[in-house]
Amino acid sequence: MAEHAQFEELARQLSAVGAVKRDLVRMLPSDCPGGSAAVLTLLGRHGDMRMSKLAELLAVDLSVTSRHVAHVEARGWIERHPDPADKRSRILRLTPEGLKELDELSQRTSQRLAERLGDWTDDEVAQLIHLMTRLRSAFGDCRSAQARPPAPVIEETTRTPAST
Numbered sequence: 001m002a003e004h005a006q007f008e009e010l011a012r013q014l015s016a017v018g019a020v021k022r023d024l025v026r027m028l029p030s031d032c033p034g035g036s037a038a039v040l041t042l043l044g045r046h047g048d049m050r051m052s053k054l055a056e057l058l059a060v061d062l063s064v065t066s067r068h069v070a071h072v073e074a075r076g077w078i079e080r081h082p083d084p085a086d087k088r089s090r091i092l093r094l095t096p097e098g099l100k101e102l103d104e105l106s107q108r109t110s111q112r113l114a115e116r117l118g119d120w121t122d123d124e125v126a127q128l129i130h131l132m133t134r135l136r137s138a139f140g141d142c143r144s145a146q147a148r149p150p151a152p153v154i155e156e157t158t159r160t161p162a163s164t
Contacts, residue, residue, distance in 0.1 A: 024109060024112055027108050027112050028105070029104075032101065032105065033071070035067070035068035036068055036072045036077075037105055038068070039054065039058075039069060040072060040077060040098055041102065042058065043078065043092060043098070044094060048093045049091065050092070051065055051066065051069060051089075051092060052089075054069070072098065075101075076095055076097045076098070077097055077098030078093060078094055078098050079093050079095055080093075
């Protein structure tokens, strides 16, 4: 097992990941702030879902989720459809325009990462992916309703197109 000093350094490095996230946010188009990008990303990754599920995945309050959803809906990137299981609820679904926007966000993010990590070898990138996947797995799904963490800095709530 690693020594205490190593865990302290790991904590510092994880805090510094915020700078990486902020750099990725800067390249988002002005009409797609981070919260909107997160909504598109989660719908793209998990498929159609209720607003309550989206709020859980975003790890934010339903009122915050509603504002993000209203923003992407106003741009024609998602639609709300009646939930066949519960007519009072709505299912959120990406539109073809939303899929196009999500693809553009993914391309922008990939391009930025390629620029920033251009001097890394393929093996180094693969190792980072492996270790980050393992780290995330070690923490499990921290977004459960019973133990909801504070809103993440950028990744899931406000400013990333694709990170999880």
